[in-house]
Amino acid sequence: MSWPPARRPGARRPEREYEKVAAPKKGRNAGAQSKPWRSLALILIAIVGLTAGMFASGQTTPRLGIDLAGGTSITLRAEPEAGQESAINKTNMDTAVSIMERRVNGLGVSEAEVQTQGDRNIIVNIPKGTNSKQAREQVGTTAKLYFRPVIAREAGGAAPTPEASSSPSAGSGKAEDTKEKDGKKDESSSPSPSATSQGRAVTDGLKADASPSPKASESKGSGDGDGGGKGDASDPQNSKLQAEYAALDCTKPDQRTTAGKGAKPDEATVACGQDSQGQWQKYLLGPAEVDGTDVDDAQAVYDTQAGTGWKVTLGFTDKGSKKFASITGKLAQQQSPQNEFAIVLDGNVVSNPYVTQSLSSNAEISGNFTQESAKNLANVLSYGALPLTFKEDSVTTVTAALGGEQLRAGLIAGAIGLALVVAYLLIYYRGLSFIAIASLLVSAALTYLIMSLLGPAIGFALNLPAVCGAIVAIGITADSFIVYFERVRDEIREGRSLRPSVERAWPRARRTILVSDFVSFLAAAVLFAVTVGKVQGFAFTLGLTTLLDVVVVFLFTKPLLTLMARRKFFASGHKWSGLDPKALGAKPPLRRTRRPAGPVETKEA
Amino acid sequence: MSKLGTLGARLHHGEVGYDFVKNRKIWYGISILITITAIVGLAVRGLHMGIEFQGGAVFSTPKNMSVSVAQAEEYAEEASGHDAIVQKLGDGSLRIQVAGIDTKASDTIKEQLSEDLKVESEQINAELVGPSWGEQIANKAWQGLGIFLVLVVIYLAIAFEWRMAFAAFVALIHDITITVGVYALVGFEVTPGTVIGLLTILGYSLYDTVVVFDSLKEQTKDITKQTRWTYSEIANRSINSTLVRSINTTVVALLPVAGLLFIGGGVLGAGMLNDISLSLFVGLAAGAYSSIFIATPLVADLKERDPAMKALKKRVLAKRAQGKSAPEPEPVGSGGLGGGTQDAAPAVVGPRNQPASRSRGRGRPSGKRR
Numbered sequence: 001m002s003w004p005p006a007r008r009p010g011a012r013r014p015e016r017e018y019e020k021v022a023a024p025k026k027g028r029n030a031g032a033q034s035k036p037w038r039s040l041a042l043i044l045i046a047i048v049g050l051t052a053g054m055f056a057s058g059q060t061t062p063r064l065g066i067d068l069a070g071g072t073s074i075t076l077r078a079e080p081e082a083g084q085e086s087a088i089n090k091t092n093m094d095t096a097v098s099i100m101e102r103r104v105n106g107l108g109v110s111e112a113e114v115q116t117q118g119d120r121n122i123i124v125n126i127p128k129g130t131n132s133k134q135a136r137e138q139v140g141t142t143a144k145l146y147f148r149p150v151i152a153r154e155a156g157g158a159a160p161t162p163e164a165s166s167s168p169s170a171g172s173g174k175a176e177d178t179k180e181k182d183g184k185k186d187e188s189s190s191p192s193p194s195a196t197s198q199g200r201a202v203t204d205g206l207k208a209d210a211s212p213s214p215k216a217s218e219s220k221g222s223g224d225g226d227g228g229g230k231g232d233a234s235d236p237q238n239s240k241l242q243a244e245y246a247a248l249d250c251t252k253p254d255q256r257t258t259a260g261k262g263a264k265p266d267e268a269t270v271a272c273g274q275d276s277q278g279q280w281q282k283y284l285l286g287p288a289e290v291d292g293t294d295v296d297d298a299q300a301v302y303d304t305q306a307g308t309g310w311k312v313t314l315g316f317t318d319k320g321s322k323k324f325a326s327i328t329g330k331l332a333q334q335q336s337p338q339n340e341f342a343i344v345l346d347g348n349v350v351s352n353p354y355v356t357q358s359l360s361s362n363a364e365i366s367g368n369f370t371q372e373s374a375k376n377l378a379n380v381l382s383y384g385a386l387p388l389t390f391k392e393d394s395v396t397t398v399t400a401a402l403g404g405e406q407l408r409a410g411l412i413a414g415a416i417g418l419a420l421v422v423a424y425l426l427i428y429y430r431g432l433s434f435i436a437i438a439s440l441l442v443s444a445a446l447t448y449l450i451m452s453l454l455g456p457a458i459g460f461a462l463n464l465p466a467v468c469g470a471i472v473a474i475g476i477t478a479d480s481f482i483v484y485f486e487r488v489r490d491e492i493r494e495g496r497s498l499r500p501s502v503e504r505a506w507p508r509a510r511r512t513i514l515v516s517d518f519v520s521f522l523a524a525a526v527l528f529a530v531t532v533g534k535v536q537g538f539a540f541t542l543g544l545t546t547l548l549d550v551v552v553v554f555l556f557t558k559p560l561l562t563l564m565a566r567r568k569f570f571a572s573g574h575k576w577s578g579l580d581p582k583a584l585g586a587k588p589p590l591r592r593t594r595r596p597a598g599p600v601e602t603k604e605a
Numbered sequence: 606m607s608k609l610g611t612l613g614a615r616l617h618h619g620e621v622g623y624d625f626v627k628n629r630k631i632w633y634g635i636s637i638l639i640t641i642t643a644i645v646g647l648a649v650r651g652l653h654m655g656i657e658f659q660g661g662a663v664f665s666t667p668k669n670m671s672v673s674v675a676q677a678e679e680y681a682e683e684a685s686g687h688d689a690i691v692q693k694l695g696d697g698s699l700r701i702q703v704a705g706i707d708t709k710a711s712d713t714i715k716e717q718l719s720e721d722l723k724v725e726s727e728q729i730n731a732e733l734v735g736p737s738w739g740e741q742i743a744n745k746a747w748q749g750l751g752i753f754l755v756l757v758v759i760y761l762a763i764a765f766e767w768r769m770a771f772a773a774f775v776a777l778i779h780d781i782t783i784t785v786g787v788y789a790l791v792g793f794e795v796t797p798g799t800v801i802g803l804l805t806i807l808g809y810s811l812y813d814t815v816v817v818f819d820s821l822k823e824q825t826k827d828i829t830k831q832t833r834w835t836y837s838e839i840a841n842r843s844i845n846s847t848l849v850r851s852i853n854t855t856v857v858a859l860l861p862v863a864g865l866l867f868i869g870g871g872v873l874g875a876g877m878l879n880d881i882s883l884s885l886f887v888g889l890a891a892g893a894y895s896s897i898f899i900a901t902p903l904v905a906d907l908k909e910r911d912p913a914m915k916a917l918k919k920r921v922l923a924k925r926a927q928g929k930s931a932p933e934p935e936p937v938g939s940g941g942l943g944g945g946t947q948d949a950a951p952a953v954v955g956p957r958n959q960p961a962s963r964s965r966g967r968g969r970p971s972g973k974r975r
Contacts, residue, residue: 075738118745393738394657395711397731401667406878413868413878417861424856465801468881471865472805475858476812482853483816490846508823515764516815522760523753523808530749531804535742538801538881542808 036559050449063455065463070128070400145292148285250280273349289327294320298381300374310369329358410467431577469541484509629902643786655796660736661704684717776900798880806888814896840905855893
């Protein structure tokens with residue numbers, strides 16, 4: 001967000017203003033008084049402009065946070081692996097955010113937002129209407145990145161793939177051609193001794209089947225399965241996978257998310273993925289050969305030498321490069337699509353490059369990458385190498401009913417607060433309160449408009465603490481008027497008429513307002529920069545309204561008072577104007593000459 | 606005009622005035638007493654930290670639950686195996702707090718609860734907090750507090766002077782201690798909302814103090830060029846002249862907070878609004894008090910130790926002793942400073958000082974007399 005930098009100009013201003021006022025005397029009445037209409041026009045233009053902007057952006061209300069709109073908000077904390085404290089840095093956190101965004105939006109949630117907060121937290125906001133439990137599961141689990149050999153691949157749904165760009169498209173028929181070889185290879189490279197049935201049980205499809213397959217056949221199962229095809233009915237699990245593959249329709253979002261769910265890395269599985277044309281494809285994949293954690297580093301680079309455009313370079317750890325060399329060595333001898341390996345993130349195929357030769361520690365993936373797609377892939381790849389795990393720090397689920405109620409309560413509280421302040425001002429300042437109330441309204445309008453615009457602009461969401469901040473700010477805003485009005489009144493008490501009083505009071509009031517607003521803003525800025533979570537939302541509104549307060553006082557209240565001072569109602573000190581010299585106890589001129597010293601001194605007050 | 610307006614006029618003319626500075630020892634004493642009470646309360650009773658700081662879960666049900674509190678407590682304890690606190694809020698909804706459970710375990714508890722209470726699980730609001738989250742919020746808040754204090758002290762030291770910075774700092778600590786003490790003594794629950802409120806007090810308390818200091822600085826600009834008033838007396842007048850504003854500001858600041866408190870406490874029963882406004886309410890009151898009774902007298906105290914100010918005081922007193930022989934309506938320094946000195950001054954200065962000197966400030970007439 002853009003306002004910590006804004007603090008600097010703010011920081012200098014009060015001092016500068018102070019210099020100006022400290023040695024005043026001349027030209028005190030100049031500037032400010034001269035063009036009140038201009039300032040008023042300026043603020044009017046600002047309001048109109050912002051309103052137009054608001055309607056143009058299509059967001060006519062501030063975006064509501066989870067606690068007001070209902071939904072689930074999850075705060076995750078990054079935990080570095082032992083000895084890798086430096087792993088918590090911006091790049092890694094951003095990578096993690098982009099991965100989580102993928103996952104949450106994979107649920108078919110359109111408005112879920114994922115953002116970093118502070119230096120080690122990630123906030124995931126999922127609006128209402130989503131299965132919060134499923135969302136939590138998605139976010140809470142650690143991302144799993146695997147390199148799996150492709151056994152079969154075909155267009156995922158009703159729409160046939162016109163062409164797969166990075167690799168020649170192939171049907172499942174081809175996969176069967178080379179089944180023998182493929183099967184053997186997988187068997188040798190990855191024996192899967194573990195209790196696979198456990199992992200499988202999670203898969204929805206298998207639950208119904210409840211296959212009591214013995215482990216012995218399973219360990220081979222994956223190998224057989226690759227080549228076994230439909231004919232191999234003796235292995236129920238394997239045929240199940242085939243059936244699953246056949247039935248899988250990757251164009252359907254719900255199938256995409258469940259496909260291959262719960263698959264163990266050392267088993268074959270099915271998965272979905274988009275090719276570079278954005279077409280969904282389905283895959284039948286062998287057991288994972290290389291883990292995401294084997295990746296040391298991945299970067300998107302522009303190939304200037306060959307001029308082939310963007311590519312992704314990959315570096316592996318020692319262990320990883322051995323595995324990678326072995327798998328690529330085997331894959332290179334295969335035909336398409338079995339010479340491909342799929343990069344599978346969370347059960348989704350993000351890329352399926354084909355292998356032309358055995359590769360060792362360093363590899364590169366080239367193809368029709370744009371800068372963006374190359375960077376995305378590099379991000380995904382390096383995520384596997386992130387030495388971070390994420391822990392749930394807090395999960396807040398707010399039903400839409402409660403959210404609405406809280407919003408209403410906040411609004412009512414604000415209305416009550418505003419009404420009380422207005423009533424107090426009316427009683428105390430009478431006619432003068434018209435200016436104060438008008439200023440408060442302008443301030444409120446500006447706050448509303450800017451909040452609405454900040455929604456689309458920087459993802460600002462109005463939550464309950466932010467509402468509190470805005471309500472508390474009513475006091476700060478009103479105080480600026482009080483400071484100024486009291487100064488004006490002091491001047492009137494000196495026996496001045498209204499117009500000079502307004503002008504004379506301004507420089508001093510201005511300084512006080514700037515100094516005190518600066519302190520208030522400083523508090524908000526520090527809170528915003530340092531804290532996390534709800535405190536931050538509060539600090540943001542407080543800072544915003546403090547800034548607006550300065551704008552409104554300078555561009556609206558002061559010029560309006562200048563103009564009003566010309567009206568007879570105020571200038572003559574009407575009884576109800578709040579500026580009645582008699583009621584204020586102004587010293588009549590006669591007395592003033594008799595005892596001038598008192599007023600002379602207090603004038604500086 | 607309202608009474609306050611008239612009071613403003615009288616304060617302005619120095620017709621009335623309370624000698625805040627002279628009676629500072631009393632205020633210091635009171636503040637020290639309150640602070641000690643607060644610290645003792647904090648030490649003995651400790652703060653009642655909310656779920657957010659110990660980790661656990663808060664479930665709240667929809668409105669109009671027929672289940673009784675005791676029964677809900679039973680359900681919750683059965684489901685979680687931990688002690689549960691159940692409150693019934695104004696609108697008939699239940700707020701169930703279970704401390705010390707894992708965020709993972711809370712899911713099953715929620716399911717169980719929804720079954721027992723016969724509410725759909727999606728209808729139950731849940732706030733699950735890991736134990737380190739509250740710690741983190743608190744740590745960050747302390748960190749923010751520290752940074753803010755350092756920055757503000759630096760700023761005030763530059764914009765004003767180090768004595769004011771120091772006094773503002775003391776006043777701030779004073780406010781925070783009192784607020785925290787009230788929380789400890791009354792036993793309000795401390796939540797992130799409380800922390801927010803507490804942090805806002807920082808800004809507000811200073812805001813108030815700064816306005817008084819600003820006036821003080823302006824009035825004491827040419828203090829050494831005159832011999833009529835000591836620093837303390839001018840400081841006192843600054844307080845008096847900004848008193849109306851201080852009262853107004855505090856009232857205007859408290860009104861919206863009162864609105865929040867009313868809605869937060871009365872309608873919603875509990876929650877963020879209530880927590881923020883409660884700590885704000887306590888803190889604002891303390892802040893208004895400290896800027897008038899603590900911060901400014903403290904500055905005066907410190908300033909009077911300055912050799913230049915000591916010399917000034919001597920000169921002023923000498924002048925006054927001299928002036929006593931002259932026809933003076935009222936002895937100086939007798940209680941109400943505002944009234945006394947202001948009436949005394951004209952007697953000395955006489956009508957020679959014409960309004961022309963107004964714009965030149967205090968320096969000129971006093972210069973003449975020397």
